Ligand SMILES: O=C(CO)COP(=O)(O)O
Ligand SMILES: O=C[C@H](O)COP(=O)(O)O
Ligand SMILES: [Zn+2]
């Protein structure tokens with residue numbers, strides 16, 4: 357089937373389950389994610405960051421995804437720009453005619469500027485059949501050295517969220533409720549502001565919300581990386597039961613990148629440590645691709661609840 361928009365995916369999922377949005381940077385990651393979606397019969401969002409465009413060259417990623425569409429003809433697939441940081445980038449991506457969704461991330465801007473930039477992208481995207489994700493509130497991780505008492509000030513305000521959605525006409529909204537990007541999300545106990553999520557969802561009924569920074573930083577991968585010469589000590593993610601809970605409360609899209617990176621790195625490190633004589637890239641990239649597939653299957657089935665929804 358041709359690429360689909362996330363709009364229908366979110367309408368179907370709202371309040372019941374969420375769609376996984378997985379960052380794609382190379383062929384092995386893409387194949388791992390697609391194999392998982394095929395076996396789970398799950399709809400999926402493939403997301404491409406500015407960094408991925410730079411690393412792999414956008415044209416390679418587009419051609420790889422075109423191959424995935426042929427390989428998985430029965431699976432609804434949406435292709436999304438992750439963290440677009442300017443109108444020009446969003447426009448360039450929309451002008452490919454390939455992407456069905458873009459994110460414009462104006463969350464670092466003052467409110468009025470965020471509204472203006474997001475609306476500009478929406479006004480360009482909608483007539484071209486592309487949906488837009490905006491972001492309000494800032495994701496701060498422990499590396500950002502924000503003291504706990506100040507942390508709340510960065511989270512999404514429900515009044516502002518309603519105003520933002522009304523004035524920009526965005527199709528979905530990324531909110532800040534305590535998650536952050538990367539492998540170091542919490543010091544001590546993990547905590548998300550579910551009261552805030554409930555309030556935002558109540559004020560924006562049936563409106564799809566997005567959770568960035570939603571990797572769980574699974575101990576099995578962290579331990580394997582550290583065991584085989586890596587150094588990711590103190591890494592901590594969002595517990596999977598919290599993600600599961602969020603998917604029943606209006607979160608329709610769950611962004612996962614760090615968990616893919618950890619699974620891939622742990623697997624490659626293990627091969628290198630156990631088979632130091634090995635130098636055929638297929639012998640470590642193959643297992644890494646398989647690890648990604650198993651991880652994504654687990655997320656779809658046990659965390660997001662989207663298995664069988666294709
Ligand atoms: O939000 C993300 C991509 O936009 C990824 O979050 P993680 O770093 O938690 O995987
Ligand atoms: O949110 C960020 C994603 O993990 C993408 O990361 P990246 O910009 O390094 O590609
Ligand atoms: Zn952001």
Ligand SMILES: [Zn+2]
Nearest residue numbers: 537568569611
């Ligand atoms: Zn993100």
